[in-house]
Amino acid sequence: MSALKSREAILFGAIFALVALIATRFPGFVAPGNLVAVFTDTTPLMILAMGQMVVILTRCIDLSVAANLALTGMVCAMINVAAPDLPVAVILVIALVMGSALGAINGILVWKLNIPPIVVTLGTMTIFRGVIFLLTEGKWINAHEMSPTFTGFPRAEFLGMPVLGWIGVVIAIVMMVVMARTTLGRAVYAVGGNPHAAVYTGIDVGKTQFKAFVISGMLAGLTGYLWVARYSVAYVDIAGGFELDVVAACVIGGVSIAGGAGTVVGTLLGALFLGVVKNALPVVDVSPFWQLAISGAAIIIAVAFNAKSGRSKGRVILKSAEHAQ
Incomplete structure (x- = not known):
């Protein structure tokens, strides 16, 4: 954990x-309003x-999050x-339930x-x-x-920040509590750390993985509505390739691909790092398409860093064992 x-x-x-x-070249980038905009843009x-x-x-791993987002959105x-008069609260419930159902499909296939x-x-x-594509025949919804209510909800400002940003803050707090203070959070770490040992402690590995996919799907579904409403457009290829950024944010934030290690704070920082890079590229006159290359390179560097740390830890353990003998 100290690492x-x-x-x-x-x-x-x-x-x-x-x-x-x-900021040394473009002081306006660190203006409070722009920093809020960067945070809000990174919230999805x-x-x-x-x-x-x-x-x-x-x-x-869940490579379907962006597709879940697109379908639910x-x-x-x-x-x-x-039904334009349908309350936003109902739309939110639909997004959460549908996203969870799509995540559950993944979970069942992996579990059962x-x-x-x-x-x-x-x-x-x-x-x-x-x-x-089957639902829309390739047509867009503009x-x-x-x-106005549908598109206005995530954009509405509260205490100087759009509701979209506040939703991200609330979810982050909830996730921190879930991962640190609940049985499910402890089970997730146990399954990733040592699934065989987890079984002996009474944890159902498959069921825990199923719940993880449901959580991922639920958050993807919620993001689907928020994304479509914020940008006021829905189409087949929405958020295409975004799953790469999602995985990159996790890995950069210290989440081990091997499982069992990672924190909510680290994940948020990984996402913010990519968000700052994405928003900074146009400012420094670099094509945003470089973001894909940067994301890919960041994944490789982060995984290499994790692997090196793991080997170092292994050497320390071996040396301790040798001294004990």
């Missing part, structure tokens, strides 16, 4: 240094990354077009059929995108077709 805290401190320092460096990534974190901690938009998570979620990623 993770050190990793978080380094990442926080890197974010601070990056922002400070950009933060929410998805927190769900992905839970899945990765159980030694699984499209369904919410279609419902709004058909023992199919590798990467295979399951690659398949459902394609299926979810295909379902969107801003003029959505009700």
Whole structure:
């Protein structure tokens, strides 16, 4: 855990240094209003990354989060077009339930059929995108077709920040409590740390992984509505490739691909790092398409860092054992 805290401190320092460096050329970047905008723009990534974190901690991965987002967002938009007077609260419930159901499909396939998570979620990623096309025949839903209430909710400001940002803050607090103070949180870490030992302590590994996928799906579904409402558009390829950023945020934040290690704070910092990079690229006149390359490189560097730390820890343990003999 101390290594993770050190990793978080380094990442926080890197974010601070990056922002400070950009501010030397473009002072407006650190204006309070712009920093709030950067945080709000990064909130969807933060929410998805927190769900992905839970899945990765159980030694699984969910590559369908962006497709879940797109499908749920499209369904919410279609419902709004058909029933524009439907309260936003109902739309939110629909998004949460539908996202959870899509996540449950992944969880059941992994739990009951023992199919590798990467295979399951690659398949459902394609299926979810295909379902969107079948529902819409490739047509878009644009801003003029959505009700002002539907699109206005995530943009409405409260205490100087859009509701979207506050939703991210609330979810972060809830996730911190869940992971640190609940039986489910402890089970997630136990399953990822040593699944065989977890079984002996009475933890159902498959069921825990199922719950992790449901959480990931639920947060993806919620993000689907927030994304569509904020940008006032829904289409088949919405958030295409965003799953790479989600995984990158987790890995950069110190979540081990091998499972069992990682924190909510680290995941949030990983997402913020990518968010700052994304928003800074246009400012320094660099194509935003470089973000994909940066995300990929960051994953490789972070995994290499984790692997090196793991080997160092292993050497320390071996030396201790030798001295004991």
